[in-house]
Amino acid sequence: MDNYDVIKVIGEGAFGKAFLANGKADGKYCVIKEIDFVKPNQEKEASKKEVILLARMKHPNIVTFFSSFQENNRLFIVMEYCDGGDLMRRIRRQRGVLFSEDQILSWFVQISLGLKYIHDRKILHRDIKAQNIFLSKNGMVAKLGDFGIARVLNNSMELARTCVGTPYYISPEICQNKPYNNKTDIWSLGCVLYELCALKHPFEGNNLHQLVLKICQAHFAPIPTTFSHDLQALIPQLFEVSPRDRPSINSILKSPFLENLIAKYLTPEVSLEMIPCGFWQRFWLAGP
Structure with missing residues (x-):
């Protein structure tokens, strides 16, 4: 997470938290989903599956996947920030x-x-x-x-x-x-x-x-x-x-x-x- 400035928590669910963040390198807003791998294996597998799927999705009407990384037994998925909310x-x-x-x-x-x-x-x-x-x-x-x-x-x-x-x-x-x-x-x-x-x-x-x-x-x-x-x-x-x-x-x-x-x-x-x-x-x- 060293490459991002976390601004605030914007969501929380069964799989973990979602943060609004700012990329230090480009200054652009993004959403980072944090998934804690200490939780059951089922959630770990679902999270990995989401990363694989998101990485393949390239379409203007699908939220863009930027990258993913792991730190301290946590998976982080970096995605496009949609400023209009849900x-x-x-x-x-x-x-x-x-x-x-x-x-x-x-x-x-x-x-x-x-x-x-x-x-x-x-x-x-x-x-x-x-x-x-x-x-x-x-x-x-x-x-x-x-x-x-x-x-x-x-x-x-x-x-x-x-x-x-x-x-x-x-x-x-x-x-x-x-x-x-x-x-x-x-x-x-x-x-x-x-x-x-x-x-x-x-x-x-x-x-x-x-x-x-x-x-x-x-x-x-x-x-x-x-x-x-x-x-x-x-x-x-x-x-x-x-x-x-x-x-x-x-x-x-x-x-x-x-x-x-x-x-x-x-x-x-x-x-x-x-x-x-x-x-x-x-x-x-x-x-x-």
């Missing part, structure tokens, strides 16, 4: 005032592009929630973060079996202890989109049993009718109880009302990523 805090700041549909779709498309990037690499996030989506550049850029419980699949049809995630965002298949695949991330993505529209969780209960029942029945109130028909129609698709009936992230991004927005976020790097998938090649201007 999406959950941004939602709370609204105090009941709805976001514009343009703002919602801007964030949603960016989150979806980040999710496409990891799904194309056979990775499940498994903990998509407003708290794990970070904002930067005056809240205009949305980035997917916290890959602590992500899992790489051997192939796209392999099903994971571990029950993980945050209760408000977990899918029916996880509630029912069934195998699941990347469609569980789609359900969680639906929860985030619903929250952006309604400023509250789609599924709530007085206890865990009640919450699980609502999730398994996909019982949720419609979003406000001030939003477009396209947006109102998308949410039930993401909340299909059967994973097979839920769209893939590629299908979601091909929705006509979203497709037109995607060009705004296609940096050359993202465009190159999309080309092999045959994805909207008309958005890519021919280079040399």
Whole structure:
């Protein structure tokens, strides 16, 4: 930690603390996650896995990994600092005032592009929630973060079996202890989109049993009718109880009302990523 000036603690969870810091060499802000290896082996392995995954992630809508190092039986992960905080805090700041549909779709498309990037690499996030989506550049850029419980699949049809995630965002298949695949991330993505529209969780209960029942029945109130028909129609698709009936992230991004927005976020790097998938090649201007 000698290369950084620690400014303050900005988070604390099961895996350790997160600090806002300043690099002494470049003077730039960064976030440093500290994981104590004295804790159980399971956490140690999850932390190492996160480092390996983060080091491979290169996408404008995924929190950038800078480096990692070990000191005194602790692992430190140095990451990009997103000055807009997380999406959950941004939602709370609204105090009941709805976001514009343009703002919602801007964030949603960016989150979806980040999710496409990891799904194309056979990775499940498994903990998509407003708290794990970070904002930067005056809240205009949305980035997917916290890959602590992500899992790489051997192939796209392999099903994971571990029950993980945050209760408000977990899918029916996880509630029912069934195998699941990347469609569980789609359900969680639906929860985030619903929250952006309604400023509250789609599924709530007085206890865990009640919450699980609502999730398994996909019982949720419609979003406000001030939003477009396209947006109102998308949410039930993401909340299909059967994973097979839920769209893939590629299908979601091909929705006509979203497709037109995607060009705004296609940096050359993202465009190159999309080309092999045959994805909207008309958005890519021919280079040399």
